[in-house]
Amino acid sequence: MLRLTEIRLPLDHPADELRNAILKRLGIAAAALQGFTIFRRGYDARKRNAIVLVYTVDAEVENEGALLKKNIPHVAIAPDMSYRYVAQAPQGLSERPVVIGTGPCGIFAGLLLAQMGCRPIILERGKEVRERTRDTWGLWRKGKLDPESNVQFGEGGAGTFSDGKLHSQIKDPKFYGRKVLTEFVKAGAPEEIMYVSKPHIGTFRLVGMVEEMRHEMERLGAEIRFQSRVEDIEIDGGKVRGVVLANGERIATSHVVLAVGHSARDTFEMLHKRGVYMEAKPFSIGFRIEHPQSVIDRARLGPNAGNPVLGAADYKLVHHAGNGRSVYSFCMCPGGTVVAATSEAGRVVTNGMSQYSRNERNANSGIVVGITPDDYPGDVLAGVEFQRKWEARAFELGGRSYHAPAQRVGDFLAGRSSTHLGEVLPSYTPGVTPTDLSTALPDYAIAAIREALPAFDKQIKGFAMDDAVLTGVETRTSSPVRIRRGEDFQSINTRGLYPAGEGAGYAGGILSAAVDGIEVAEAVALAITAQQVTQAT
Template sequence: MIRLSNIQLPLDHNDTAIEESILSMLNISAEQLVSVNVFRRGYDARKKTNIMLIYTLDVETTNNEFLLAQFAEHQQIKETPDLNYHPVAQAPENLTERPIVIGFGPCGLLAGLVLAQMGYKPIILERGKEVRERTKDTFGFWRKKILNTESNVQFGEGGAGTFSDGKLYSQVKDPKQYSRKVLNEFVSAGAPDEILYVSKPHIGTFKLVAMVEKMRAQIIELGGEIRFSARVDDMHIKDGQITGVTLADGEQLHSKHIAIAIGHSARDTFEMIHKKGIYIEAKPFSVGFRIEHEQSAIDKARFGPNAGNEILGAADYKLVHHCKNGRSVYSFCMCPGGTVVAATSEENRVVTNGMSQYSRNERNANSAIVVGIDPSDYPGGPLAGIQFQRELESLAYVMGGSNYDAPAQTVGAFLRNETPKDIGTVVPSFKPGIKLTNLADALPDFCIEAIREAIPAFNKKVRGFAFDDALLTGVETRTSAPISIKRDPESFESINTKGLFPAGEGAGYAGGIMSAAIDGIKIAEAMALSINAENTLSNKN
């Protein structure tokens, strides 16, 4: 096929515009055009009164080879790359050892699925519950303030991404088209076909729940095994080689190929692996607040008179500001038409996150507004970042009333450094609830200073961002893991523990659903190649 890129058409273009653009670009007749597939559709909203749709198209003609040769120097006309996923290995018939995957979020899910598809029959261990039981526990916390520390926003089937906006795009380099593999698997599991071509695909929590169940069923059908409520409390290491794990109930499982895809909040597991001597180091992350505006205000600011257009959907934004004090403040995990949710996994702590459904039709838009920090801000060794997070979350718990309500402040009051008497027109979405206070005490002074400088700067890019009634809710601390489990860039194994494959967000190698899922595929491939190499060597001996 032939790929045509950067085809720009008006937002209100007619049904024949795409075909007409193809015929004009390739200088062919309608009879020569066999088929058209939309590979990507994005938009350019820099001119609000003239928003353009931008297409990438894959077309089949009666003479592809001739046209590709004719337009060989044309940057917008190229051969369509191979988008099919090609497994790197297949499990040997005499396989004697099953690989283990710890964690069943996006990374562990794709690692387990790809291993199962290649015939390795993985054992997947998830400390939380299966997704529907986990959903009951999570909503129970939001409604009744009853926290299950093993089944919540952070822990359980589907990982933290289940209770999020469900974004399925990433900025990671992807020359092997792993992202296409992920999207195809999601569509096969029930995701809408549009995630294959819209520029910023998303799913939302309720659709993710059903998809995860179908993908779990496929793993089991292919011979894999998934265990829930199976927290790993110990790892067995002999002469620098991983040999197995011990579960919380005392059961021991043996394997020399183990992936650890535990997400960014498995603090007790981070502490355990550090004690075992597995090399980890502190790394940068970010802390801040959630900010809420009415979605209609964001739509108007971004799309002008085209606000509400069905193709454009609910508007998002991506903002960054470099402050005078040397800090960077940026928006993170923006959730159009969503809600701010309670995301703690530990008792007597308050953590915020954002979530939205596929429809993105809730009243408010929200995103994290966070400040970048690094290990110099929390000295004390590889685990110091965990303690830093815990201190902020415990303080937020107290500031919110010590009952899991979150501390909150209107933007106007925050900028004026005063405690608001009441909320304004932006109604808080956080459950269980909020307590109005002065958030100046919720973060280190350098963070407050930076955010106070950034919000007016963001207002120049998104009009109304500094609206007095917009609402800040604290605290956002789980932007990423505060540690990195270092791995070899070639083998993907821990740099000092053979057979252990650190993966995903918890290891410091991903930052969202898509990047975590892509990393899961890479880890599955690395494990498969390692298993086959050892199996070949064993047979020779």
């Protein structure tokens, strides 16, 4: 199989033009091309009036070796991306591994362990995905929060209520990302996620996929328990011995995958008390910003705005402010909504979400400021308290009803309170309260965002439009702690504990968390099989 890169074709090219481009690139007759698949399709919009599609394809041809000898530019051997299991659990496995959490990391850790015959027990503090969805809508529509079943907690993890983005900048030499996409397609995702450059799924489709993956794990011998919050992890002599649930039940195990997500604050506290080594890490805080999607489409795509091949336009922005802070767009959701994402009473947290169609009227994105542990001195959990402080302030500014504080960009830049909103209707539910956001974040963050918005307007005309809406606050960009692990993926001071995914500080998004789950599952499977062999001898 040959891989051809940088095949550039017009946006409206006919279907057979890609095949013709392959033949031309390789200099072969049509009969010599036995078949091809699209590995990646993106687009180059640097010239808005002449946007082109950019393809990478894998082609099966006659006389492959002879073609390689010609050293044709942008043609090489296609890598082998097939997944191979690193271990297979022996029959009569004496002990089952435990996976805590059913976000992307926990799901893939559980799925891979099940596929390797390890029959994992998977524990989730929240509810199964459809019940959880009803509880989440309870907050959005009625202002009623369930602390154990919400945007952060429950089957599918925080990524279920997001744009469902499946791209990442992680290094992936073993093509684990391909394994993730393949399993998603098997579970019902559209096949286009295998090749579009910025694949996404959307919440409605994710719900069905999560259910299908759960059924597959159970078919393979996994046991999945909902409303099963882990209260404690038993550690003796620096080794995991078991987990204790909130109902008092103890599950004996010496292998625990900790995939709890970035909002499991009580779990972080428990681990800290238990002496598991962790450290404070940088994260970011800010607001959500909303514009009409049409404004972003025109600015990014020009006369091609609205083209169905391109879909709703996105953006990625960075500004280095004069006070030394970096401001950047985070989790941009084209044609989406701003959602209530708190998991604790008396606090307001925002996030963004899109459906697969991305056809809502507004575009939204986090506009966030990078911070470090120097900004919240204290013990390892000081970042959690820092987040709580600003989430509680947002709750207060919003009127103490889970309404979010909001402000027109024009008023924010002018330093005056908003008394009303303009033509951009905020999408956040239960609702917003127009106010002054200048006290919703630290002064340095407010100053940096005020400087960044006009700078972003130079890149995307209309970005700093007066009626664009800022909604506060965005604090859960990533985990405020990192639970350190070694090359074997185990905690550096607690054998048998495998910190994984976003909550442990090793991922940032659905794809990277899922890949981390695969890597950790492999480490656990290898350790279990080695332990079984040792016991047998």
